[in-house]
Amino acid sequence: METRSAPEHSCTRERSLPARAGVGFKSAHFSDIEASAPDVGFFEIHAENYMGDGGPPHAQLMRLRRDFPLSIHGVGLSIGGAERLDREHLRRVKFLADRYAPAAFSEHLAWSTQGARFLNDLLPLPYNATTLAHVVAHVDEIQETLGRPILLENPAAYLRFQSSDYSEIDFLREVVRRTDCRLLLDVTNAYVSATNLAFSAEDYINAFPMSYVEEIHLAGYAEDADEIGDPLLIDAHCAPVQDAVWRLYDRALALRGPVATLIEWDNDVPAWPLLLEQAARAARFLDKQRSGFGDNARSEALHDGVG
Ligand SMILES: [Fe+2]
Numbered sequence: 001m002e003t004r005s006a007p008e009h010s011c012t013r014e015r016s017l018p019a020r021a022g023v024g025f026k027s028a029h030f031s032d033i034e035a036s037a038p039d040v041g042f043f044e045i046h047a048e049n050y051m052g053d054g055g056p057p058h059a060q061l062m063r064l065r066r067d068f069p070l071s072i073h074g075v076g077l078s079i080g081g082a083e084r085l086d087r088e089h090l091r092r093v094k095f096l097a098d099r100y101a102p103a104a105f106s107e108h109l110a111w112s113t114q115g116a117r118f119l120n121d122l123l124p125l126p127y128n129a130t131t132l133a134h135v136v137a138h139v140d141e142i143q144e145t146l147g148r149p150i151l152l153e154n155p156a157a158y159l160r161f162q163s164s165d166y167s168e169i170d171f172l173r174e175v176v177r178r179t180d181c182r183l184l185l186d187v188t189n190a191y192v193s194a195t196n197l198a199f200s201a202e203d204y205i206n207a208f209p210m211s212y213v214e215e216i217h218l219a220g221y222a223e224d225a226d227e228i229g230d231p232l233l234i235d236a237h238c239a240p241v242q243d244a245v246w247r248l249y250d251r252a253l254a255l256r257g258p259v260a261t262l263i264e265w266d267n268d269v270p271a272w273p274l275l276l277e278q279a280a281r282a283a284r285f286l287d288k289q290r291s292g293f294g295d296n297a298r299s300e301a302l303h304d305g306v307g
Contacts, residue, residue, distance in 0.1 A: 016103055018042060047076070072100065075112070107151075110155045136175060153186050154190060196232055219245075221239070238265070263282060
């Protein structure tokens, strides 16, 4: 197998993402970003969009990386799968991480491969001792390969498994306890799951192990209906963040304190000013927390360890 070393670069790795609002990077916005030096805290990219060696994607990313902290978000490692990790894919992810020295690397509590097939979805898993062993082994392997803790993201759920023995939060707590990974709280996913599975999104946020959260995601969902006409929300990343999600985000910040927050908008990508406006709105919530609101709730939440 060919081995490559990461090219020389001038990126210094920040220890963590700044507690500011960031946005997902889309090449359609590159000229706007270059022209305006926007006031955003960081950019996030999907690792799988940068698996090639060079060309315009990497030229743009190197340029961006000179001025902004970077978060790399994986969507293809299939951490929740029963099969062993794709070592070639992991090797490419490591090469990318070595090249750009991101402030954070995150992946999903989900699976997306079956044999050699890559399914174009992040699929949910039951939460039980068998899946816990797989997830822990996969997180351990990724962290060992990358030489750093990763952030594991809560998924959007559309069904509940009979074979689950853990709540999602207890499962995440156990993964953190066994692997020393950190968490990415996707507030939209929490709201989507709560609506689809009829539980309280507020209770979910209140119970989330906030002291391990190093990044928050916010996105716009799409609305549909299931076969009996009940609302079905889809984590579509295709719209402005809805009011219910902003309210939940406010509660999460009151518990966690200011933390890096990403506006995820991957489909029907908006004009740059609209994306920037969403980031500015998140920044106002962060400023509110910095000015001292939510201190009581936060001190309780941050003493909530995982055992
Ligand atoms: Fe997300």
